[in-house]
Amino acid sequence: MSTATKPAGRRPDAVSAPLRRRPFRLLYAGQCLSRTGDFVFQVSLAGYAITADNPALLAYALFGQASGTVLMLLVGGALADRLGARRVMLAADAARAVATCVVALQVAGGVESTWPIALCGLLLGLGDGAFEPAFTLAFTELLPKVELLAANSLQSIALRTAGIAGAALGGVLLAAVGAALSLGLASAGFTLALVMLLAAGRWPTRERVSSGDGLLKEASGGLRYVAAHRWVWVSIASFGVSVALVVAPAKALLPLTTSDVLGGGAGVYSLIVGTQAAGALAGGLLVNRLRGLAPGVVVFGGMTLVCGGFALLTLSASIAVSVGIAALIGAALSAATVAWAATLQSKVPAELIGRVSSVDWLISLGVSPLALVVVPQLLAFGSAGTVLLVASLIALVVSAATALVPDVRRLTWARPEL
The missing domain is CATH 1.20.1250.20 (MFS general substrate transporter like domains)
Known part of the structure; x- marks a missing residue:
């Protein structure tokens, strides 16, 4: 594939090697933002549930998210293999941006009913379950095999950093601007990831021939x-x-x-x-x-x-x-x-x-x-x-x-x- 040519004058297995490829660089930057936003969302929603004295709200949201993730994982990988990583990731980021934005609007409106939050959690989980297998596949579509270890190393660094920065940022935002705006900014992380993935453009993928079988x-x-x-x-x-x-x-x-x-x-x-x-x-x-x-x-x-x-x-x-x-x-x-x-x-x-x-x-x-x-x-x-x-x-x-x-x-x- 054209994106997998060896960068001149550099070790192809160096940690920084994948970042020299523009599509991967944009994908990676977008996911740094979205994963940080995910941690901001968790902290902000937990803070709101505590403030509203409604722990069931958080429990329902997490249950919906976990259920959606597991359900989508049953077919998420097949969707990625059938449609290509980019299409599935675009849909997943869109679903997660909508879910988190709706939660922010509900909190801003003072809605404390658990079921609307749980449904948003379900949509967020469906996005998570679709995204992860597609993200794994995207690495193989964008990079030569020798750079996969470096790419996963970068991904691990991003995830750990996002956990630390996202939790801290969520706490600061929660105290400074309140739960609604904090949740809205978390939603912006998924939206920016979607924009960066669009900016990365299409990339070469293998030809996919339909088996004619159902998705399951x-x-x-x-x-x-x-x-x-x-x-x-x-x-x-x-x-x-x-x-x-x-x-x-x-x-x-x-x-x-x-x-x-x-x-x-x-x-x-x-x-x-x-x-x-x-x-x-x-x-x-x-x-x-x-x-x-x-x-x-x-x-x-x-x-x-x-x-x-x-x-x-x-x-x-x-x-x-x-x-x-x-x-x-x-x-x-x-x-x-x-x-x-x-x-x-x-x-x-x-x-x-x-x-x-x-x-x-x-x-x-x-x-x-x-x-x-x-x-x-x-x-x-x-x-x-x-x-x-x-x-x-x-x-x-x-x-x-x-x-x-x-x-x-x-x-x-x-x-x-x-």
Whole structure:
């Protein structure tokens, strides 16, 4: 493809390489804005729900968003593979801009009914579910395989930075201009992303020949591919175990563990979470330097470190040590997820990337709420620290074993095109 020519005089695998391509640069800048806006939206809506003394409003909005995301992920990848990433992303950004704008108007009008907010949350979630597989596919349409790791590294940096900046900006805007204007500015992030995607123009894509099958049957092609390739289903299943046993439950268990072991309150927990976020930012930036290691080692070696880190957090009695472990967890998790995204994009056939990505997202998102429901039941059998320690050790063994699976171990990075 014409957009994938090698930039002259520069390393094609350098972190900055994808940014030298105008369509990717505009897509990336737009998503930096929209993801920041997404965090502003979350903080602003939460602040409004607290001020209005209506916690159900936030719960319904989040439930609608989660439901919409999962529903759309069932077919979102098939839509991206059928229509192309750009069309689907344009529709997704438009849906999210409308949903967040309507919420801002409802808040400005003093509407406190939960159902209109929930419907907007559903529309926002449908946009999210359509966007993510298409965004994964867009990388492969815009970039050569050798630049995919760098592009995903940039994406990780943007996401972490957006989380930090968006949460802070949301709090400032909420205090300075109120919930309605703050939510309106969050909607502007999605609108600007849409404008930048339009400005990027059309880009070359592979020719798509319709299979003649319905969308749901076409979507099942992703499941069939995953089931037929051991490196894919083993990897996705392993990630699912880590998310279900460690990553998701830690959100509920780690605050209790911190209090029990370190004797600290919310301030200590906030310090650990903040340090983990800083580590994740560093991990996303540095993962491109790990090309000397096989992808399977980076991905599941990283997940092994993540699980081991959470196990150590349950045992550490030193705040300084816990902070250092948290930074390692953040860096390892970021490096593992970036390397996994690049591997999936470079190894899966182009015509199936959207659908396989949908399966990957479904597993990750699907096990999280289930884990958070099961966790409180386990506390009847032991303390939060004990439950997290046992779960982390089980996931550690699974992650380490995954790195040894022959098909996973033999994965290689894409090489520069000559």
